[in-house]
Amino acid sequence: MKKFFLFIAMAVSAMTASAQEEGYWGNKFFDNWYVGIQGGVDAKTTHSAVFKHLTPNVGLRVGKWLTPSVGLAAEGTYFFPNQMYTSLDAKGFNANFLGQINLSNAIGGYKGEPRCFEVILNGGIGYIHNSTDDNDLAIGTIKNAMTSKIALDFAFNFGNRKQWQFYIEPSLNYL
Numbered sequence: 330m331k332k333f334f335l336f337i338a339m340a341v342s343a344m345t346a347s348a349q350e351e352g353y354w355g356n357k358f359f360d361n362w363y364v365g366i367q368g369g370v371d372a373k374t375t376h377s378a379v380f381k382h383l384t385p386n387v388g389l390r391v392g393k394w395l396t397p398s399v400g401l402a403a404e405g406t407y408f409f410p411n412q413m414y415t416s417l418d419a420k421g422f423n424a425n426f427l428g429q430i431n432l433s434n435a436i437g438g439y440k441g442e443p444r445c446f447e448v449i450l451n452g453g454i455g456y457i458h459n460s461t462d463d464n465d466l467a468i469g470t471i472k473n474a475m476t477s478k479i480a481l482d483f484a485f486n487f488g489n490r491k492q493w494q495f496y497i498e499p500s501l502n503y504l
Contacts, residue, residue: 361394367498371408374501385409392429397439400429402451423502425455425478443491449482457504477503 367388372379386409392402408421433447455476480500487493 361400363390363392363394363494365390365392365494367404367406369498371502392427394429394431398431398435400431402427402429402453421457421459423455423457423476425453425476427451427453427478443486445486445491447482447484447486449484449496451478451480451482451498451500453478455502474504 367386367390369386370383371386372383386406388404388406390402390404392400394400404425404427406423406425408423410420428451430450431447432450433444437444455478457474457476459472459474478500480498482496482498484494484496487495
């Protein structure tokens with residue numbers, strides 16, 4: 330069984346190595362940068378009523394694709410006060426440094442232009458600052474802490490050259 334998985338891993342890496350050659354060469358420092366605006370909600374996953382404690386957030390992500398399959402990104406997220414269900418103030422800020430793998434290009438190969446739909450794996454470490462003292466909120470009583478994030482982007486590319494992207498990103502953020 331180990332030999333089978335080793336064979337599959339070697340076949341995929343050989344396939345992606347040949348596909349990446351076209352996209353990597355000629356890439357300059359100012360090529361393949363992007364800026365994205367994020368919006369969503371955050372909630373604890375344990376010992377909490379999820380919909381009662383949703384915290385709205387907004388963020389900014391700046392990244393660079395080093396190859397068609399591998400990229401780096403930095404993002405910042407601001408958590409708004411949640412006045413919908415409770416009068417408690419739930420403000421906080423999270424900053425992450427992420428590594429990205431475009432699974433669509435890594436497995437299917439890069440053909441010279443973006444696909445209409447892509448799946449991107451994100452993972453990295455970060456820092457969170459919490460400005461509240463209530464234990465019942467989404468972030469808890471920890472004021473400053475290291476975080477880690479794992480996420481999948483389900484990205485839809487559109488435009489005449491597929492230069493615009495809309496993505497949905499379910500993620501898990503750990504304190």
